[in-house]
Amino acid sequence: xxxxxxxxxxxxxxxxxxxxxxxxxxxxxxxxxxxxxxxxxxxxxxxxxxxxxxxxxxxxxxxxxxxxxxxxxxxxxxxxxxxxxxxxxxxxxxxxxxxxxxxxxxxxxxxxxxxxxxxxxxxxxxxxxxxxxxxxxxxxxxxxxxxxxxxxxxxxxxxxxxxxxxxxxxxxxxxxxxxxxxxxxxxxxxxxxxxxxxxxxxxxxx
Amino acid sequence: xxxxxxxxxxxxxxxxxxxxxxxxxxxxxxxxxxxxxxxxxxxxxxxxxxxxxxxxxxxxxxxxxxxxxxxxxxxxxxxxxxxxxxxxxxxxxxxxxxxxxxxxxxxxxxxxxxxxxxxxxxxxxxxxxxxxxxxxxxxxxxxxxxxxxxxxxxxxxxxxxxxxxxxxxxxxxxxxxxxxxxxxxxxx
Numbered sequence: 001x002x003x004x005x006x007x008x009x010x011x012x013x014x015x016x017x018x019x020x021x022x023x024x025x026x027x028x029x030x031x032x033x034x035x036x037x038x039x040x041x042x043x044x045x046x047x048x049x050x051x052x053x054x055x056x057x058x059x060x061x062x063x064x065x066x067x068x069x070x071x072x073x074x075x076x077x078x079x080x081x082x083x084x085x086x087x088x089x090x091x092x093x094x095x096x097x098x099x100x101x102x103x104x105x106x107x108x109x110x111x112x113x114x115x116x117x118x119x120x121x122x123x124x125x126x127x128x129x130x131x132x133x134x135x136x137x138x139x140x141x142x143x144x145x146x147x148x149x150x151x152x153x154x155x156x157x158x159x160x161x162x163x164x165x166x167x168x169x170x171x172x173x174x175x176x177x178x179x180x181x182x183x184x185x186x187x188x189x190x191x192x193x194x195x196x197x198x199x200x201x202x203x204x205x206x
Numbered sequence: 207x208x209x210x211x212x213x214x215x216x217x218x219x220x221x222x223x224x225x226x227x228x229x230x231x232x233x234x235x236x237x238x239x240x241x242x243x244x245x246x247x248x249x250x251x252x253x254x255x256x257x258x259x260x261x262x263x264x265x266x267x268x269x270x271x272x273x274x275x276x277x278x279x280x281x282x283x284x285x286x287x288x289x290x291x292x293x294x295x296x297x298x299x300x301x302x303x304x305x306x307x308x309x310x311x312x313x314x315x316x317x318x319x320x321x322x323x324x325x326x327x328x329x330x331x332x333x334x335x336x337x338x339x340x341x342x343x344x345x346x347x348x349x350x351x352x353x354x355x356x357x358x359x360x361x362x363x364x365x366x367x368x369x370x371x372x373x374x375x376x377x378x379x380x381x382x383x384x385x386x387x388x389x390x391x392x393x394x
Contacts (some may be wrong), residue, residue, distance in 0.1 A: 039383070040348075041348050056235070064260060
């Protein structure tokens with residue numbers, strides 16, 4: 001057996017009991033050296049380590065994260081006293097177009113709302129409340145949706161696929177954004193019109 | 207962007223952080239254990255690193271290969287918390303000692319397995335005698351399976367240094383596995 005073949009067998013960790021290989025190793029110091037190093041690598045690669053205690057992933061992450069904010073009901077007392085002005089300063093209401101009234105009909109495409117903020121608001125809570133005569137496509141009869149989101153500095157587009165589910169007339173969508181204990185509520189007036197009504201569809205910036 | 211996309215695309219930072227680090231926690235724990243040789247300290251070290259990383263969520267999210275990046279952060283913290291103490295002239299309480307208790311706990315019954323276990327215990331003890339720079343390279347490359355390039359990145363070395371340390375360290379470890387050396391080193 002030559003050195004090349006011996007190395008190949010050693011590398012593949014096969015043939016340790018092969019007589020020809022052992023004979024070669026007995027007379028070839030280089031291959032013996034190589035075999036010794038491979039044995040060290042094999043032993044190191046399977047060096048045992050204790051398993052972490054049960055539930056360690058959940059425990060570690062929970063301990064490392066900052067405590068989550070208390071539920072909204074506990075915030076109520078200081079909502080009004082704290083820096084609500086923070087959001088007041090960062091979210092500017094600026095309706096585009098002549099009228100803030102968004103016409104909604106049976107055939108109305110989704111309306112867009114832009115949440116503008118000059119800085120990142122991570123973990124902001126957004127709540128959308130709909131009037132009784134409107135619903136969101138894909139959300140059944142749910143009239144209030146709430147979720148947490150990171151708002152990036154600049155415009156954050158929120159598209160509302162509205163669906164008419166009641167009588168025509170004036171209505172109002174309420175969007176509430178809460179961040180860091182401060183909140184801001186925006187009211188988007190909508191004019192629910194029959195299917196053949198006004199099709200103007202401005203984008204509402206908040 | 208429709209509402210559903212907006213809904214799904216923007217999760218809370220805590221959830222994003224968890225999603226990013228969770229796949230690497232076991233590897234981080236194992237690596238921390240290799241360095242500390244103590245499972246409780248390994249958990250503490252990983253937890254400490256996670257707490258420091260949470261405010262750096264955006265930086266973490268932008269990392270292409272989080273595994274080696276997290277190992278690097280872990281290593282730096284380990285150096286801060288442990289190695290500086292070891293090297294301190296007034297605190298010699300911390301040094302790298304093989305976790306023999308763990309090896310004792312998992313002593314196998316089978317003869318072949320026992321021989322392997324004995325070799326691995328001897329190897330773990332021999333790691334303590336390596337220079338710490340060599341040991342770091344061996345632990346990351348041969349034990350935890352990082353590539354030479356990744357080890358270089360984690361330890362902030364050039365690849366040539368990683369390879370030469372590996373070569374020298376393996377040579378020394380091989381000597382430690384010679385029959386006479388094992389009996390000398392592993393006397394209980």
